[in-house]
Amino acid sequence: MILLLGGSGYVGRAFAELLRHQGVDFRSVSRSDCDYTQRDALIGLICESNASFLINAAGYTGKPNVDACELQKSQCLAGNAVLPGTIREACAMAGDLPWGHVSSGCIYTGARFDGGGFSEEDRPNFSFRTNNCSFYSGSKALGEECLVGAENVYVWRLRIPFDHRDSPRNYLSKLMRYHRLLEATNSISHLGDFVRASLECWLRRVPTGIYNVTNTGSVTTRQVVGMIEQELKLGRTFEYFDSEDEFMSLAAKTPRSNCVMDNRKLRATGIPIADVDDAIRVSLRNWTLQGAAL
Numbered sequence: 242m243i244l245l246l247g248g249s250g251y252v253g254r255a256f257a258e259l260l261r262h263q264g265v266d267f268r269s270v271s272r273s274d275c276d277y278t279q280r281d282a283l284i285g286l287i288c289e290s291n292a293s294f295l296i297n298a299a300g301y302t303g304k305p306n307v308d309a310c311e312l313q314k315s316q317c318l319a320g321n322a323v324l325p326g327t328i329r330e331a332c333a334m335a336g337d338l339p340w341g342h343v344s345s346g347c348i349y350t351g352a353r354f355d356g357g358g359f360s361e362e363d364r365p366n367f368s369f370r371t372n373n374c375s376f377y378s379g380s381k382a383l384g385e386e387c388l389v390g391a392e393n394v395y396v397w398r399l400r401i402p403f404d405h406r407d408s409p410r411n412y413l414s415k416l417m418r419y420h421r422l423l424e425a426t427n428s429i430s431h432l433g434d435f436v437r438a439s440l441e442c443w444l445r446r447v448p449t450g451i452y453n454v455t456n457t458g459s460v461t462t463r464q465v466v467g468m469i470e471q472e473l474k475l476g477r478t479f480e481y482f483d484s485e486d487e488f489m490s491l492a493a494k495t496p497r498s499n500c501v502m503d504n505r506k507l508r509a510t511g512i513p514i515a516d517v518d519d520a521i522r523v524s525l526r527n528w529t530l531q532g533a534a535l
């Protein structure tokens with residue numbers, strides 16, 4: 242049985258859907274069963290669960306976006322920095338229960354010095370250590386630090402999720418809803434691909450450790466908008482900020498991580514992951530409006 246924490250969230254629901262679809266026995270633990278900030282209760286729950294694997298899809302993102310974390314720092318630290326460390330302890334007490342943690346590629350900014358994407362070996366350059374980050378990104382980098390040296394955990398880095406379902410959390414919807422757009426280059430993750438590839442890490446028993454679970458390649462905002470225009474024919478124009486400074490002064494409270502990730506470590510395991518352009522095209526061709534039957 243797989244114990245799923247955060248199963249009611251945006252990412253957790255995608256895991257639950259996949260596990261149900263694959264007929265994998267799992268138990269989703271909601272906040273009413275256990276408040277994860279109640280350390281002893283959480284440790285007791287994990288130790289008594291008899292699970293063979295645990296997925297942590299719980300955390301604190303801020304809504305509608307990470308700007309909200311600047312005002313909710315204690316919740317952000319509790320969900321992103323403290324919780325992974327508590328789960329690590331609990332899994333050790335439960336006889337080294339193997340588990341997977343949903344982290345974020347937002348602990349990087351830009352591209353590597355050689356122009357390539359950041360690999361799992363690269364130190365985060367958008368964290369409290371580098372003193373240039375959003376509070377959210379800093380808290381996620383701390384969460385990864387709590388897991389250094391743990392041998393029974395997968396750290397799956399998700400980035401700016403999207404799929405075919407219109408949602409305030411979906412990157413494609415966000416681009417269609419924001420009044421003005423920031424031109425940036427990013428590696429991003431199709432949500433269905435992310436949960437499938439992450440679960441496969443465990444099902445195939447690939448070595449534990451950090452994995453950048455992003456679709457292959459990177460895209461600019463304008464490239465994604467070009468695909469939206471071609472596939473959805475919305476008959477409208479998209480406005481852009483002149484610069485990141487203008488974005489910061491008009492639309493954001495804290496800097497965003499826009500970065501390129503290298504997913505070769507994941508692909509070297511044999512787990513397939515689509516090219517980012519293909520994943521975006523397929524999502525747009527199957528585009529389903531919010532509230533429409535899925």
Ligand SMILES: NC(=O)C1=CN([C@@H]2O[C@H](COP(=O)(O)OP(=O)(O)OC[C@H]3O[C@@H](n4cnc5c(N)ncnc54)[C@H](OP(=O)(O)O)[C@@H]3O)[C@@H](O)[C@H]2O)C=CC1
Nearest residue numbers: 247248249250251252272276277278298299300343345399
């Ligand atoms: N969405 C994104 O853009 C990205 C997300 N991630 C990471 O993925 C993880 C999940 O994010 P996402 O699904 O978007 O977030 P959501 O806010 O949609 O879901 C968070 C989940 O955590 C649960 N939870 C939070 N705090 C507690 C608590 N104290 N006790 C019990 N349950 C709790 C929530 O339960 P309840 O429903 O009861 O509140 C919910 O199930 C986070 O770690 C995030 O950093 C990484 C990259 C991108």
Ligand SMILES: Cc1cn([C@H]2C[C@H](O)[C@@H](COP(=O)(O)OP(=O)(O)O[C@H]3O[C@@H](C)C(=O)[C@@H](O)[C@H]3O)O2)c(=O)[nH]c1=O
Nearest residue numbers: 302306307345347400401402415419421422423492497
């Ligand atoms: C606010 C805003 C953002 N953007 C851009 C900036 C960025 O490239 C992209 C997404 O920015 P948002 O502010 O919507 O999303 P943000 O909250 O920064 O999203 C992040 O959430 C956390 C949870 C993660 O871990 C990340 O991987 C990522 O998904 O949209 C605009 O173009 N216009 C806007 O008005």
